[in-house]
Amino acid sequence: MTAQAASYVLVTGATGFIGAHVVDNLLAKGLKVRGSTRSAAKGEEMKAARPQYASRLDFVVVEDFTQIGVFDSVMEGIDAVIHVASPFFYDTTNNEQELIIPAINGVKSILTASAKAGTVKRIVLTSSFASIVDVDSTPSPDFTYTAQHWNPLSYDTAVDPKSTSVVAYRGSKKFAELAAWDFVKTEKPCFDLVTLCPPMVFGPVVHPVHNIKQLNESNSVLWSVAAGVDPLPGSRVPAWIDARDLAEVHVQALLRPETGGKRFLPAALEPFSYGYAADIMKDTFEWAKDTVTSNYQSGQKPHAPYGVDGQTVANELGVKYRSFKETVVDFVGQVKDTLA
Numbered sequence: 001m002t003a004q005a006a007s008y009v010l011v012t013g014a015t016g017f018i019g020a021h022v023v024d025n026l027l028a029k030g031l032k033v034r035g036s037t038r039s040a041a042k043g044e045e046m047k048a049a050r051p052q053y054a055s056r057l058d059f060v061v062v063e064d065f066t067q068i069g070v071f072d073s074v075m076e077g078i079d080a081v082i083h084v085a086s087p088f089f090y091d092t093t094n095n096e097q098e099l100i101i102p103a104i105n106g107v108k109s110i111l112t113a114s115a116k117a118g119t120v121k122r123i124v125l126t127s128s129f130a131s132i133v134d135v136d137s138t139p140s141p142d143f144t145y146t147a148q149h150w151n152p153l154s155y156d157t158a159v160d161p162k163s164t165s166v167v168a169y170r171g172s173k174k175f176a177e178l179a180a181w182d183f184v185k186t187e188k189p190c191f192d193l194v195t196l197c198p199p200m201v202f203g204p205v206v207h208p209v210h211n212i213k214q215l216n217e218s219n220s221v222l223w224s225v226a227a228g229v230d231p232l233p234g235s236r237v238p239a240w241i242d243a244r245d246l247a248e249v250h251v252q253a254l255l256r257p258e259t260g261g262k263r264f265l266p267a268a269l270e271p272f273s274y275g276y277a278a279d280i281m282k283d284t285f286e287w288a289k290d291t292v293t294s295n296y297q298s299g300q301k302p303h304a305p306y307g308v309d310g311q312t313v314a315n316e317l318g319v320k321y322r323s324f325k326e327t328v329v330d331f332v333g334q335v336k337d338t339l340a
């Protein structure tokens with residue numbers, strides 16, 4: 001696929017944290033975008049905030065994407081899809097119903113509609129490092145996770161009511177991504193597939209957020225450090241990426257012909273920790289010296305217990321990663337100025 005071939009891109013989850021950055025990146029490159037959302041109001045708000053793109057941006061409301069067929073009527077003219085939408089929250093009452101089934105069925109639903117439409121040439125799927133990392137293993141320091149690795153979690157464990165929502169989320173991403181690869185293998189549709197497995201994603205927001213409670217999961221944990229959470233959160237993984245860089249990865253994965261059929265692990269080359277984030281906040285913002293806890297060892301470089309291969313994406317997709325400092329400063333500064 002080339003920039004010329006992809007002209008009208010359907011982005012699911014377009015009003016979410018990552019999806020909105022993807023929308024903006026596509027628009028800035030001159031493509032036409034159709035966003036899908038469950039909320040007409042959020043779609044209207046996204047459009048109203050981008051008057052310069054009024055002629056190249058439209059939204060469709062897809063209320064329940066777990067039903068096969070719901071995307072069928074929104075595919076007209078679409079030649080590429082970036083499927084970002086998936087439930088990402090940990091405050092669940094039923095993990096299987098709220099996280100796992102929607103993630104898998106959302107994938108089946110969009111792939112089925114794309115195959116039926118016959119015009120789609122490529123689908124880029126936002127998977128996660130959660131579908132790669134084996135949290136129960138203790139790899140040696142010279143071990144490096146790459147896009148070839150798969151989280152060994154079983155479906156039974158993921159849906160077990162005794163499992164935490166964090167475990168269920170990891171299963172939701174793994175089994176949704178597997179469903180996509182299985183679909184392409186068995187159905188041999190008109191499109192090829194690229195999957196992206198980013199670790200923690202942070203950065204300024206460009207989607208509709210009116211208060212701190214509406215921040216997405218990953219940013220809300222980072223903001224809690226600025227707001228004074230004590231003790232600092234522990235990081236589940238040492239790897240991260242800025243949402244603006246991840247948006248560029250999505251669009252490069254869509255536009256470059258040679259990426260078809262590949263799985264990528266986009267991750268910044270430096271590890272992060274919430275202690276490092278706390279240091280950056282205190283060094284940069286006067287007010288943070290009063291709010292950020294001092295109940296941690298400052299001045300410690302983040303420690304990565306294993307490697308994460310972000311270099312392959314940098315090489316193959318031509319993406320340059322921002323520093324953690326830039327990401328934290330941009331995000332925390334934005335939230336302090338506009339939401340706090």
Ligand SMILES: NC(=O)c1ccc[n+]([C@@H]2O[C@H](COP(=O)([O-])OP(=O)(O)OC[C@H]3O[C@@H](n4cnc5c(N)ncnc54)[C@H](OP(=O)(O)O)[C@@H]3O)[C@@H](O)[C@H]2O)c1
Nearest residue numbers: 013015016017018037038085086087102128200201216218
């Ligand atoms: N943030 C991270 O650290 C991170 C890391 C790795 C991977 N990811 C993946 O990146 C994607 C986006 O995450 P995000 O951080 O941008 O989260 P987000 O802001 O919560 O966005 C998630 C989007 O998915 C849509 N969605 C959620 N559940 C849905 C459902 N049941 N039916 C239809 N749409 C649904 C929402 O659409 P509405 O507009 O309809 O509400 C929302 O726009 C997800 O696939 C997530 O797994 C995120």
